Amino acid sequence: MSDVPFATPAARSGSFMTVTSANHFDKEADFTDHVVSSLHRNREYHEFIFNDVPPSWADAVYQHIDEIIPSRKSYNSESRELRSRVKPTEILDCIQPWLFKQPLIWLLNGDITLQEVELFDPGVGTTLFFISGPYSGSWKEPDFFFRPNNHILPTIAVESGWSESKELLRKGMDLSLVGGNGSINVVIIVQWTRLQERVSGTVDLFVKDKNGMPTLQQSEPIFPRPAAPNNLSIKRRDLFGPALVPGRNGNDTLYLDLGRLRNYATRGLGFMNLVPS
Known part of the structure; x- marks a missing residue:
């Protein structure tokens, strides 16, 4: 179907x-x-x-x-x-195995410690309530998020959708970054575009500027596959927020491997009888 x-x-x-x-x-x-x-x-x-x-x-x-x-x-x-x-589908949900396993990749690469791994409380579709700021009374269920233990709101939220939903995805990003009242540091939007049986994809990473307003920091292709490997980069402090382990450098860069996302996306498209562009 x-x-x-x-x-x-x-x-x-x-x-x-x-x-x-x-x-x-x-x-x-x-x-x-x-x-x-x-x-x-x-x-x-x-x-x-x-x-x-x-x-x-x-x-x-x-x-x-x-x-x-x-x-x-x-x-x-x-x-x-x-x-x-x-009824979210395989391609929309392929971000979940990609991101659930990312902390293990960081640990194996020596980018984070076991103590930091234990701080992760990831979630999918859990309701987040915004109780202060301009979006007070709003609520949202992200497709994925990283949340430090014992914190109500996540530090990173991720949305996945079709290009026809671009405006809604951007509105959701704004709600998360601004409505998070300083708690949500990064929003990642994974966007898919279908042309007949082929699907292209891009991933955009948004942060807050010095005035606290959303700004696009990085945009990368998923499909068509680029000639050189590409990654998303985030700061350790943006990932761990107030749970940053003492002595760890908050300016350290951590990379989200888009090659792994590409592999999960290819598998998901295959289940749907679709192929990457």
């Missing part, structure tokens, strides 16, 4: 995206029922975007679907936009 369906029920929607305004509903219960029904009847990857959603309505939806419908959800209290993604 194709990962990206080409039929859409909404005029302003993309091939796998449905956009609905909550203004079409008079009651919270009716809106919640509509969201639950929409998510239940979908059988392949789809993104549902609901605009003009009051915070109380978004919270009601969260309470209803959190345990009964596998999905990755986010709510932006500033734009009042609720987003839910159902």
Whole structure:
């Protein structure tokens, strides 16, 4: 089955995206029922975007679907936009084995110590609540994150999506970096583009500038495969944040191996009968 369906029920929607305004509903219960029904009847990857959603309505939806419908959800209290993604696919989830195993690679290379490895508390799709700053009342479920032990918010968040979702991925990045109120240091966006049976990919790494605003620090190709090996680079202090081990140099650079991501992505595309560009 194709990962990206080409039929859409909404005029302003993309091939796998449905956009609905909550203004079409008079009651919270009716809106919640509509969201639950929409998510239940979908059988392949789809993104549902609901605009003009009051915070109380978004919270009601969260309470209803959190345990009964596998999905990755986010709510932006500033734009009042609720987003839910159902049925993530192999290519979108290939970032997880890549990143789960990265600390082991660092350890084997001597880049981090066993003490530092023990600090990692990685997660996938766990709800992060933003309780202060301009996005207070927002919540988000990243595709992956690194979080130091005993800290509420992660230091690094990662999102994976199709190029049609570029605007939404950027909004999510802004929510994480700005809404994290200084806790989230890096957001990585892995973006895939499909042309018939071939898929290209890029990865962008965002940090905060001196004014605390998001800025693109690095952009690298995944597919087509570049002539020379490439990596993403992060600082030790950005990875460990306040949990930085005393005596360790926060300015040290750690590398995320994009060759390994490429291998996992190739495998995922094969499961979907697709190939890299």
